[in-house]
Amino acid sequence: MDTVVTALRAALHDPDGAVVRTDPGVLDGARTDKSGWIAPGGPVAVVEARSVEHVQATLRTCSALGVPVVPRGAGTGLAGGANGTEGTVVLSVARMDRIVEVSVEDELAVVEPGVLNGALNAAVAEHGLRFAPDPASAAIASIGGNIATNAGGLRCVKYGVTREAVLGLDVVLADGRLVSTGHRTVKGVTGLDLTALLVGSEGTLGVIVGATVRLVPVPAGEPATLGAVYPTVQQAAAAAAAVVAGPERPSTVELLDALALEGIAAYLGPEVLSETVGSGSAGGVFLFVEFDGAGATEAALGAVPRLQAEGGTVHLAGSAAERERLLTIRRSFHAAMESRGRVLIEDVAVPRSRLAEMFARVEAIGREHGVSIPTVAHAGDGNLHPNFVFDGDEVPAHVWDAADAVFRAAIELGGTLTGEHGVGVLKRRWIGDELSDDVLDLQRGIRRVFDPAGILNPGKVF
Template sequence: MDDLLARLRSGLPSEALLTDPDVMASYANDMASFCAAGAPAAVVLPRTVEHVQHVMRTATALRVPVVPQGARTGLSGAANASDGCIVLSLTKMDRILEINPVDRIAVVEPGVVNATLSRAVGELGLYYPPDPSSWEMCTIGGNIGTASGGLCCVKYGVTAEYVLGLDVVLADGRLLTTGRRTAKGVAGYDLTRLFVGSEGSLGIVVKAVLALRPKPPRSLVVAAEFGSAADACDAVCRIMERGHTPSLLELMDRTTVRAVNAMANMGLPDTTEALLLAAFDTPDPAPDLAAVGDLCAAAGATEVVPAEDPAESELLLKARRLALPALETVRSATMIDDVCVPRSRLGAMLDGTAAIADKHGLTIGVCAHAGDGNTHPVVCFDPADPDESRRARTSFDEIMALGLELGGTITGEHGVGVLKKEWLSRELGPVGLELQRGIKRTFDPLGLLNPGKLF
């Protein structure tokens, strides 16, 4: 331990190295339930690429594991410390290095907060689409590590589609540059995409080149109430089948709607079984909103209410963004699932989740990026009650099994981390898992980067 701290201090400013046990404990875990966390030997807050390289060279020399972290808003335990590790918190590397309106790119450090970047490019008439619900807190580095999505995925896609290039510090301290700044480029294997979603297990992202788009008009939203989740999912299928491209297509079940109302007095309809929100950000959204409203009515909507202006639309979107925080108030803890299924199986996913909730006597609210089939069943439970905690974990696993049975995936945007590592092998199969482990060994032969995560 003394040798480790001495070597770290030799290449770091004093304020970048934290060793107080109480302070280090605050860096031990992210926001996931049921994920073990260890006690780090040190926490480092680098400000430069050279600081990160020094940490990795030290870690390699002494065979000390390193756990990279962003804002710790993750929901899978991917940022949890392991015993005796160096926690490498990248939140101080938070500079926007460049915004180029001609090339439509931004160059940023990993600690830049998503909302900060979005507002900065917005001032220049540009748009960075990925917008996780935690966008006011989460960092670009964390978004890259988990391949985050957000509310706008149905039209604009996920983080992986906006990462053009990366600077990555490898396990041995070497600096690797991947990708490009150009709109096109196919030189060699796509190492950039390999790092996106790797959860800090292959290298430390220290700079990212991100694609931007022209800023769209402010969206208008139509809200549709349904007497059943099945009818709402039928409406989703009709909307997508008819070729509509909403900028947002989100679903909240009855449990979620009531939780949001209880938390924020939003005035949402408590009597509905499912609320579907569809938004369009085209120059003239009225025809699309009307057409989607008609499709919702044909699917059995009990009421269709178009927002009259952007302010009313923003209020509805605020309600959707509050879904997860609101469900966290139902009981003292939550487990947030992240199962993505084909859109055509969305109704079966919601019905199956409701049956699992009834079977285990639990409250499970579901909010979903319905346009791309990404559901977030939220299991509410009391961690002080051992039996309820057991039932919560069992229901969580049954929901993931249901997703796989329906042709889906165990994670659409939250990552694997610790929480879902047992399920990753089931989804990938033995050949896929063997190849992924081989990739890990190529980049991190000593197994120092974020050990115990993914597999």
């Protein structure tokens, strides 16, 4: 594969390999992401693009040579979608990380794809604005990657997912052409909505090189935060549904099941839980609910009886410090899991009315397969993250069997394989369980329109 490296260095005017990297460490790093899945082979080069021209030249060169290209951002994906597989060129846009423009009046930002979600939020905070999508990985995940996976997060129960936050895109097609979709306006129906189509397309349609994203005002005042403990996950799920269906929309509704809470207690020390949510929390299920904006406190007070009606012991945070303690419980979940071993984080979603049933299924599947599956849910969206903790580098077969049962259960309950992480490599074999052959044919047809030779991210999603 020296040919492609030589051709890329010539096309990118990079004789010394500063952009077209072939160092073993760099190649190796691009084989994996935050899912922990490591591609069995590896890429022949990692192009660390600094400009749209680099991206165009890379795609033109790889198209001409028929070499597959794996678009990659910050590498924080959870489904293997950006992992460099055997014989590919990984096209990283992580170094294209300039915030090109912030328009306070139009409440938008124009960014390069490698800008980190957290960096954009830090930059626009002085204007009282923020980019609403807040995946748990916000500090380390790029906006381009958020767009490629249609990332969600804790706030999307009120503020919507990434799709709602993207106004327009600059995209380089497989043959190197640069196209722009969408506009700087919040509305627009001229022709088909290619912007929405590109959001969540996981690098299979084009390489995002620029984005015009919506910013929203940071809500006034302090949020009002509630923690509630329930004897059973069914009660907690019912409470979550009740609070979301209430007159004021909560900005966050997170549910930690008993195994998750037990893991957090072990990680943080049991006193943290008993001090925060009471000593009765052992074996309990935790629900974190937050309201923001004007009337947040009234809304939280209004939610208390709804939470109690389902059997919850409810705590309203009386200070910023108390709020922080409640938030710490939720925030510590991933660290608590990772302290126990390697983790496979799954991402199913079900209609909210089936949330309790889905938790029951996860529990039953865990018992049946002899696997502990601590689960956190963006309960307001019916989006569960069952976590499978295991030893060693490879996901063991019995864990995949349990995950398989979880996927099938979610689809059976009218849900989906993936709420916000994407299909990537790891969920590809289940896509046919959710989508009909006719729908898959349409999707493959659209992919061929954008990329007739199929050089973009082959083996991912489809």
